[in-house]
Amino acid sequence: MSEESEGVCQECGRDKAKIHITDFIDGKPVKKHICQKCYDAEGGMPSLSSSDLFAKLVGIIAPEVKKAGRQKCSDCGIDYIEFRQSFKFGCAKDYVLFKDALDELFEDIHGASHHTGRVPEGKAQSATGTKQRVEMLNRELAKAVEKEDFERAAQLKRKIKQVEQSSVGSIKK
Amino acid sequence: MLEALKNKKLGRWLQGGPQDDVVLSSRSRLARNIAGYPFLTRAGKSQVARIEELVHKKILDAGFKPPLQYYRLDRIDPFDLRLMVERHLIARNHADSDLVRGIAFSEDESLSIMVNEEDHLRMQTIYGGMQLAEAADAVIKVDNILAEHLPYAFSADYGYLTACPTNVGTGMRTSVMVHLPAIMMSRDMDKLTRICEDMNLALRGLYGEGTHGAADIYQISNNVTLGITEQEITGHVETATKLIVDLERDIRDSLKTKHGKELDKRLGKTLELLHNIKSISSEEALNMLSLLRMGTRLGLINELTESKMDELLFMSLPAHLQTIARREADSVKRNEMRASYIRKNLKSLENKNEET
Ligand SMILES: [Zn+2]
Ligand SMILES: [Zn+2]
Numbered sequence: 001m002s003e004e005s006e007g008v009c010q011e012c013g014r015d016k017a018k019i020h021i022t023d024f025i026d027g028k029p030v031k032k033h034i035c036q037k038c039y040d041a042e043g044g045m046p047s048l049s050s051s052d053l054f055a056k057l058v059g060i061i062a063p064e065v066k067k068a069g070r071q072k073c074s075d076c077g078i079d080y081i082e083f084r085q086s087f088k089f090g091c092a093k094d095y096v097l098f099k100d101a102l103d104e105l106f107e108d109i110h111g112a113s114h115h116t117g118r119v120p121e122g123k124a125q126s127a128t129g130t131k132q133r134v135e136m137l138n139r140e141l142a143k144a145v146e147k148e149d150f151e152r153a154a155q156l157k158r159k160i161k162q163v164e165q166s167s168v169g170s171i172k173k
Numbered sequence: 174m175l176e177a178l179k180n181k182k183l184g185r186w187l188q189g190g191p192q193d194d195v196v197l198s199s200r201s202r203l204a205r206n207i208a209g210y211p212f213l214t215r216a217g218k219s220q221v222a223r224i225e226e227l228v229h230k231k232i233l234d235a236g237f238k239p240p241l242q243y244y245r246l247d248r249i250d251p252f253d254l255r256l257m258v259e260r261h262l263i264a265r266n267h268a269d270s271d272l273v274r275g276i277a278f279s280e281d282e283s284l285s286i287m288v289n290e291e292d293h294l295r296m297q298t299i300y301g302g303m304q305l306a307e308a309a310d311a312v313i314k315v316d317n318i319l320a321e322h323l324p325y326a327f328s329a330d331y332g333y334l335t336a337c338p339t340n341v342g343t344g345m346r347t348s349v350m351v352h353l354p355a356i357m358m359s360r361d362m363d364k365l366t367r368i369c370e371d372m373n374l375a376l377r378g379l380y381g382e383g384t385h386g387a388a389d390i391y392q393i394s395n396n397v398t399l400g401i402t403e404q405e406i407t408g409h410v411e412t413a414t415k416l417i418v419d420l421e422r423d424i425r426d427s428l429k430t431k432h433g434k435e436l437d438k439r440l441g442k443t444l445e446l447l448h449n450i451k452s453i454s455s456e457e458a459l460n461m462l463s464l465l466r467m468g469t470r471l472g473l474i475n476e477l478t479e480s481k482m483d484e485l486l487f488m489s490l491p492a493h494l495q496t497i498a499r500r501e502a503d504s505v506k507r508n509e510m511r512a513s514y515i516r517k518n519l520k521s522l523e524n525k526n527e528e529t
Binding site for chain 1: 212214313326327329333335337338339341342345373397
């Protein structure tokens with residue numbers, strides 16, 4: 001599954017750079033062009049085999065690939081076939097990139113494709129927009145009301161108010 | 174051996190809890206990744222080391238009370254790793270990995286945080302007996318503390334983002350460890366598997382190979398992590414466990430009333446065998462001790478106190494056995510050591526009974 005490439009490996013400066021990944025240095029993406037040998041030595045993913053098993057997998061997941069497309073993640077370099085082969089994501093961005101195929105896959109695994117559980121508090125909040133958080137809390141609230149769990153509903157209402165107020169504060173700055 | 178693991182009482186969860194005639198322990202774990210870093214599957218060596226450094230520092234900064242001990246697993250003795258696996262402090266994968274990785278745990282071992290296992294962070298709480306809600310509440314508290322210091326990878330659609338799609342959403346895996354000798358003896362596993370299937374829970378033997386676990390100890394855990402709340406997950410496992418506890422107790426009672434004599438005979442034979450045994454494998458020991466554990470709980474034998482029984486079961490595992498001997502040993506030697514350890518403990522318990 002090697003990609004066409006030009007240029008030499010940035011690590012050893014000797015072999016042809018066949019792998020183009022994004023390394024993260026202190027949380028910031030930095031593009032890297034390296035050869036297979038250096039990539040393996042770094043402890044990267046082994047290259048895909050061309051075995052029958054692989055061909056079979058590709059056959060099975062063909063409809064998913066159609067939805068997800070063949071583009072590689074610009075951050076970690078994974079594509080949908082690689083993800084399905086290892087059944088492991090490479091980075092958080094893959095969840096956005098493969099979204100069209102993932103909703104169905106998650107329905108198969110979890111019987112659902114939408115998070116209804118807790119939302120991060122504290123510093124972790126910065127990873128989520130206020131609007132999204134409020135939407136999510138409202139969904140939880142509707143669920144609680146439906147189940148007549150009024151104690152939880154009251155708790156959620158308080159939380160929604162809190163989130164909205166704290167966002168007003170942050171807009172002011 | 175690590176000082177933290179030596180000469181100290183076994184983890185708090187091993188000292189029993191509510192309904193511990195059937196439920197040995199309740200566990201809850203959350204998987205988290207740090208925003209802005211790739212998952213470990215796609216992280217280069219230097220990135221893996223940076224993630225460990227960051228998370229390590231933040232765990233210490235978080236100022237847990239009482240403070241947690243932190244160890245770099247890639248720097249400690251492989252023997253200590255096996256001990257930690259047997260103590261349920263770390264997962265087997267975490268012990269076998271060759272990444273830069275770590276573990277933080279509390280003195281009583283009820284809380285542990287794995288760094289760079291499959292995800293950047295996996296925190297778990299484990300309590301004795303049936304304490305699922307307590308374990309879940311405790312691990313959520315830990316999560317809230319760490320969230321003050323670390324930006325988690327999170328999406329509004331999919332929740333907490335994990336390396337494996339089977340953990341996404343809540344990232345929560347809640348489980349109980351249950352002792353089911355009577356259900357196994359009745360050879361009627363249908364009811365058990367049906368309870369688990371109905372609630373979409375996974376059932377697996379904890380020790381040994383195959384579906385029939387050694388010592389009749391099983392783990393029941395949730396399969397689904399997305400589109401479900403943490404309370405719902407914990408509730409499902411709790412509901413199923415209650416049904417299973419009732420089932421196990423019913424069969425135990427009917428065994429005692431209908432087959433009491435046979436059971437007495439088997440218990441007597443097993444005790445006699447263990448009193449005289451010269452060598453025994455871990456699996457054999459676990460299976461015999463499992464029967465004795467049930468006999469003790471049914472009040473059919475009184476040579477063993479309940480807590481001593483569980484300790485014996487636990488200390489028969491390979492790595493722990495070697496800590497008693499304070500040395501490593503091959504399997505032949507281990508089987509002899511195990512036999513002598515069990516003999517000695519049965520005898521000392523008998524003496525105690527005679528004294529009182
Ligand atoms: Zn190179
Ligand atoms: Zn990616």
